[in-house]
Each structure stands twice: as structure tokens, then as C-alpha cells.
Amino acid sequence: MTAFMAVTARILASVAGMGLFVLTPTVPAAQADSCPTAEMFTAWMDKANDDGTVEETIETPEAGCVVTVTERQHPVNGTLSLTAKGGKLTLKHQNDDHYGFIKVKEGGTLSLTNVILTGADSSSTSGGAITNSKGSVTLTDSLVTGNKARDGGGIFNQGGTLKLTNTTVTNNRAEAQQKYKSSGGGIYNSDGGTATLDNSKVTDNIAVAQRVSEDDDLNAYTASYGGGIYNSAATLVLTGSTVSGNKIVVEDGTTAYGGGIYGAEGAVTLKSSTVTGNEPDDCSGTVEC
Template sequence: MPTATVAVTVGAVGLVGAAPAAAADRPVVNCEDNPQALQPAIDSAVPGATLLVKGTCIGPFTIDKDLALMGLENAVLDGNHAGSTVTVHPGVRVQLANLTITHGTGTGGGIYNNGGTVRLTGSTVEGNTAGDGGGIYNNVHSTVTLTVSTVRDNTAHSGGGIINFGTVTLTGSLVERNTSTIDGGGIYNNFNSTVTLTGSTVEHNTAARSGGGIFNIFNSTVTLTASTVKHNTADGGVGGGIWNDIKSTVRLSGSTVEHNTAGLDGGGIYNATGTVPLTGSTVRDNRPNNCGGPDPVPGCTG
């Protein structure tokens, strides 16, 4: 599985719909010399600029304009346990590349996207805590795209890794070892929202109640293509790998749900009142069973 140690060419980082920033708009923010340097640099940057980030920058950080942050030499954005590490304002387009985003707290521990468009490339969101959305909180009318990125070792009441009320897309990415004290250890998708995973993995996440890997509810849609949900656990409830309910849909194409565990039912998939079409996909080796719930999953046995 790809990790967040992928190099991204500086010239390739461009804002959605924005012209490439001129060289003068790509200053190096050296947090090795001054750990507090990044927020003033963000505040003074012209909209659409690219900032090259070096060292460990101490936040938290607020972004209220179109901006790209490009990490150099294992750069870190550290929320200092003082709020969401990165907060994105409504209507703002943000690119985060080659960065580790950590030590955030509050709503959306690592990233709180409040109506913006956020792209993460070659980045890691880890070691954050929140009431909801330990790693990422994607609010209504918000979009987050993860490419070759990782969300891991985050904790929340709901949505240990990601909680979504908008649109989230993961490509070649990993959601692992996140913990929810209620539901949705890896991903919690809620209220007319959409999550799309392509070539991605959701693994080793834990929910105290239901939806160890993915929790999908209230007319929401999760689509998995060539992706894997494995080794997730719903300790005290149902849906070790995936929990689906209330007119929601989980579509699997060329994907695998395996080696997940639930305390009560639906070790692989628990389908309460939704739809789970399996197209060229496999649900196997889950405990206590592969599929459970009042609505059968066609093609799922055991």
C-alpha cells in the first residue's frame, strides 16, 4: 500500500482552477529556524500562492484564501494540541502536499474543512484526536481528495479517521489504525454524503460499537473500486468491515472485504435498511459471519 512518503514535483502542485503560481510566490517557510513562521506566511501570502514548508511548524493553522503548501524534507504541521491542526474556510481551495499533519484536537483533529476544497497528495494525517473526525472532518458543501495519502492512528467519538458530510475521494490511499469510541472507526459517512475509494485500503480500524472500517448512513453512498476493507473490528456491535443503513448504498466493484470482526453480527458487512451490490467482489473470512442484518446482501454467503 502506498504511504505518504511520495515526492511531488513543486511545479505539479497547482490549485484547482487557478493559474500556476509564479516562482516569486513559492518562498520557503523555514520552521527549523522559526517554528511559528507558517501562520504569518499564510496570512501574508497572495491568493493562489505556493509556500514551500521546511521543518516542523507549530500551529494550529487557519487558511482563508486559495493556497498550496508543499512540504520539503519531511515537513510537519503540528497542531500543538490547541485545536484543529488545519482549518479551511468556506469557498477556499487548498492543496497540501508531502506533509505530515499531526497533534490536532477539537472538531476535525487534523483537518477541519468547513466548506472548502482540499487536496492532499503524498501526505499523512496522523496522531490527532477529536469529538468527531479524528483525522479529517469534512463538513457540508465541502470536498476532500486524497491521492497516495494516509490517515492513521487518529481517535474520535465518531469517525476515527474521517467523518464526512460532503464529498471525499481516496485514490491509492490508506485509512488505518484509527479508533472510534462510538461508530465508524475508519470512515463515517453521513447525511446525503459520498465517499469514493479507488485502489485504496481501509484496515485495522476499530469502533467500540458499529462500523469498524466504514459506517454509512442516511441516504449516503460509498463506492469501492479495486479496494480492500480488512482486519477492522466493531467490538460491541455490528458491521466489522462495513455498516450500512437508512436508504444508503455501498457499491463494491472488484473489491474485497476480508478478515473483519464484529461483536454481534455482520463481521464483513452489516446491511440494515440499505443496498449493497457486489460486482466482481469478494466477502470472505470474516467473523462471526460474512454478512448480516435484516436486508440480505446478494451474493454474500457464510
């Protein structure tokens, strides 16, 4: 039971003249056409992890809602489904620990509909808005924007299942706190993971290659991969989707590959999709555009 969960006292019985009270935790519910609070969001996550499943449909006002969450990275071990019915529900992460926003662990399931994820800073590790470690993540009619991480500025999918439908990943940044060759400005997909994008966009994301040493010979091996998407030993399928305007920023002595998509082994399939206008190139590695 967390400090954020509402507690309801119910009298269940009276034994030997003494009242027996059982405290039953209940998850707070958002009122119709109102915005949930950060405490509600935390309570939903805790409830999903404790009891297995939480499914919430939030009647948001047409103007949308902004919920600022200040706690450190939230784990998801159970099943959490949030749907904003009305205006967009913006979940803004504001924390200085540099460990990202939501981490879906093995066996965990996260489903978000009509949601914006923004503000996460995971520059000391991977996965800005979402880290999916052998779990399942589904984003529908959603937006991942304004996040930062060492790798996977928007989303880091490691051995998990990631599905985006009518979703945009834009203006995220892969850049480390310390000197590092960051990759996957928008999405980082690796280690047997499967990422499926349907009618979605990956645009205007950035990966940064930094000099690791004053020794030019060492910097010759420093490169960043995938300004938009980095795919390594994993499966990536784009259908009716767009990858554009992404780029890799390099410091002197470093190199860049795959401004749009970089493939290192694995399989990349493009169906009726466009990869264009990325810097320094659209596709590289095992990917052909």
C-alpha cells in the same frame, strides 16, 4: 498585518522635504534545504487570507523538518498551497484549547504535498488535523496521524471537497472530552461533502462510544459509527485504497457500527479497494463490502 510578518521599509518619494516611507509586508521565505519556522507558516496563512493566494515550495532536507505550531486553530479563507520538496514537512500542532489545527472555510482552498499533520486535539469539537467546511482540501503524498477530535479524529469534511492521493490517515482518534458518541476515527464526511481517496490508506484509527448516563435505557441509544470512515448524506469514492485495522471502542451499554466504514445515506463507491480487518465489522449501514 500580523506580528510574525517581516516588514521591509522602502523609500518611494520625497515630498516637501520630508521622506515618505511605505512599509510593505513581505512573507518570509524558507532558505534552500532548511526548515521553515512556525512564524513562516503563520505568515503564509495570513498572506493567503489577506491577498487570496500563497503557493510555497519548500526545499526541505532529506531528513525532513518538524515545525511546532502553538497557536489556536488556523482558518483558511483564501488559497494556500504548500509543497515540501525533499524530506517530509511535519506540521505538529501543540495547543491546549481543544479546537483543532486547520479550518478551511467556505471558498477556501488548502493543498498540501509531502506533509505530515500531527498532534492536533479537538476533543471539544470536530476535526482534529483539518476541518473542511464547504471548502476544498487536497492532500498528496501526505500523512495524517496522531490527531484527536470529538468527531473526525483526522479529518472532518462537512459539505466540502476532500481529495487524498497517495496519502495515509492512521492512528487518529474520535473521542470527546465529555461523554459522547464519537464517530469517524479517521475521516468524517457529511452534509453533501465529497471525499475521494486514490491509492490511499485509512488504518488503525479508533472511534470511542462512551456511556452518557448511568441509566442503561439512555445508553441503549448511544452508539459510535465508523472507526475508519463515517459517511452521512455525502459521497465517498475509494479507488485502489485500503481501509484496515480500524475499530470502535465501546463502554458497557453502548454499541458500535462500521469498524471500517459506516454509511448513513449518501453514496459509497469502492473501486479495486480493500476493507478488511476492522472491528467490530468492516462495513455497516448503507455500505456493502
